Amino acid sequence: MRQLIARRLLQTIPLLFFVSIACFALVKMAPGDPVLSFVTPNMHAEDIERIRHNLGLDKPAYVQYWLWLKELFQGNLGYSLVNHQPVMDQILDRLPATAGLMGSAILLAVLLAIPLGLTAGANRDRWPDKLVNLFSYIGISVPLFWLAILLIYLFAIHLHWLPSMGMRSIGVNSAMDVLKHGILPCVVLAFGFLSVYVRYIRSSTIGQLKEEYVQIQYAFGSTKKTIVFRHVMKHVLLPVITLLGMSMADLVAGAIVTETVFSWPGIGSLGMTAVKGMDYPVIMGITLFSALFLILGNLLADILYGLADPRIKGAR
């Protein structure tokens, strides 16, 4: 197991390297020119070239990549081409907002998905199952921005229970205030995650109910409720670990649409602005961060898997 972790951590390095090359190549191949955001109509060609030179954008793409990589090895993600602030600072600045929002949305989704999924799976094709299915189909098909606007209209404009946008009231710095602002975006995101998680748990429950140990429990005279919520649940939690591992990337990448609608100051809306302005150091920084967290998340999931299920630990 120790070897596994060492090996996986080593694999991370070439993986991130390829991710960064792919990302850099895609940004460079995309149409658009970051220098255009500095150009005013009365600039001469020489002025534009001077700005290009000052930003280091006149060098061949592979040299630009090499320079970026060299900086990276010194722990420096470079400077934004648009506002000239260090990329690392900008990402760290917005990380708490995104991690907090995504973390609570994922947690809420998992806590709801487990009982709902188990109930649906145990009552296959009966009304609880159909109800859960209906909601998860709605959750998957409804565009989240639409749901967001609907909830804002209902809870902020109509009922005046919650604020409609932002993360804080102006000039207020309290946890309660952030919490109040966070409820709507959290519910919207959780609804999206929940719809997916529920379907995983439901089908995994259906699969488990066919296993021999369930039959044995029946033979011992256990009720269905006990079997599902005590024995089946343990097994069903395994795929949940994988799901959570995959969600680690969301934790730092944020949600572009939901963050934009709620003006939530997270990484998703930072990324959106960067893509619009062809601000490749910021795009690269965010991609690298989420790739790193995806890899770490998967590694963590594998480790937890091993802890939860000794059979898997043995197999490695």
Add this chain to the structure above:
Amino acid sequence: MRKSWFTVLTLLVLALVVSACSGGNNNNGNTASPSASPTSSSASEPAASGEAKDGGNLIIAVGADPVILNPIYAGDRVSLTIDQALYAPLFQVNNGEKTFYLADSLEPSADNLTYTLKLKSGLTWHDGQPLTADDVVFTFEKILDESQNSMFRENLIIGGKPVQAVKVDDTTVEFKLPQVNPAFEATLVQLTPIPKHIFENEANIEKSTKNAAPVGSGAFKFKEYKTGEYVTLERFDNYFGGKAHLDSITYRIAKDTNAANLALQNGEINVKYLDPQDVATIESTGKFDIQAYSEGRLAYLLFNEKSDTGALAKKEVREAISYALNREELIQVVYGSADYADPAKSFVTPDGLFHTNDVTSYDNDAAKAKELLSSAGVSNLKLRFIISSGNKAQEAAGLYVQQKLKDIGVTVELQSMDASAYGQKFVDLNATDYELSYAGYIMGYDPDAYRILYQSDANSNYAKYKNEEVDKLFDQGAGEADPAKRGEIYKQLQEIIAQDAVIYPAAYTKTIVAIDKKYGGLDEAVLKPVVIFEDPSKLYLK
């Protein structure tokens, strides 16, 4: 043993995540001022206009984070809007009349080669340091410094030579021009001094961390910036123009238009730009003043004369297309109502000096259009119209033009592309694979600014128009000090360019702003394109 090792590792990874988060928190703290102590309005004197009260906060919606709160770099709408309250300009011009802010007077010499700028005395920066001629000269030098990347540099180069700024005494600066240039006043309008004592030791002002806590000279001083959330400015009590009525102004970053409209109705935002289609909804609440005012912008149909088919190189074809269109209809289709745009005939906008709409205008006449096409021997004409996808005005204009040109037997193919690809193609003077596009510009009030669009070798001659007479007239206009003669030159230019059908001027568009009825003083604050309020110190809570 093994098991505990894993637990440690798991905890370690978790700790990493947590510390990354808290690191972010610290960072947040750096940019913000420590506490949000409510500013107690200190014994306010009775306001000048009787009903104006002191105190209160105003929340203005902005669409993005400001790029940089430093006026020598600010080029985006949001930074410009915030800078307008944070940094006082030297002076502003409305309908040809100057309103002086930091400046007391500006006098050209008899030969028009030297402009003497007098500053008001006793000016201070927000940190209490005096604002003097040194700051003006410093700002000038930094803009001209090539290593500083200021986008205003070009404006200070006249005929290939830089303008020189010389300090005479603490409140007097002389600008020495290499040649006569009446448009220099329009350049000074945009030139807002930055504090020398803050930036003099910064090698790269653009990257300087000092921009995160700007020290300005305007009616409001910097208080707090929460990235992605809002920027708050508070009243500066030593403002030379008299204390502002409001305690503070907050610029709230709201990226989604629909959500921001809801926040406006909910009172979480007090001032916001509106799209024409949203006006009815907001108006029906009865809580807002809705103002539509000229933004000094021309929206026009661009004719690319140098396309690979050469279709628009013929003047008759451009005339025919112009005859096929109808301005009133186009405005109705693109802007929803005649209230939000005025029909345009001249390439100079109505706020510009010497503007006249009394020029050749090719008013709608489909029969004449067909006649022109057949007399030019053109048939089965196919044109490509490029559109930045998602740009509603361009999409609507494209469909309208397609429909109207079909009536005269011209096929228009709409080519929708990604915004950055569109931008790149539009400014590329060698792009030959399109003929039409619906574009717009805001050039300011001095008509000299338009030379870069219409002179043969200009950098932004997107129409690729060539006319030696126009080149000559623009050069003459730039160096003519006598306003009467200058006016004649620009009137002539407007007629020639209209006659040559270089572009199809469509509309002078308007900005629509909703302002909560709780606030007064809009007339004194002066509604202005791009920045919304010229002087926000005059706004008050009713």
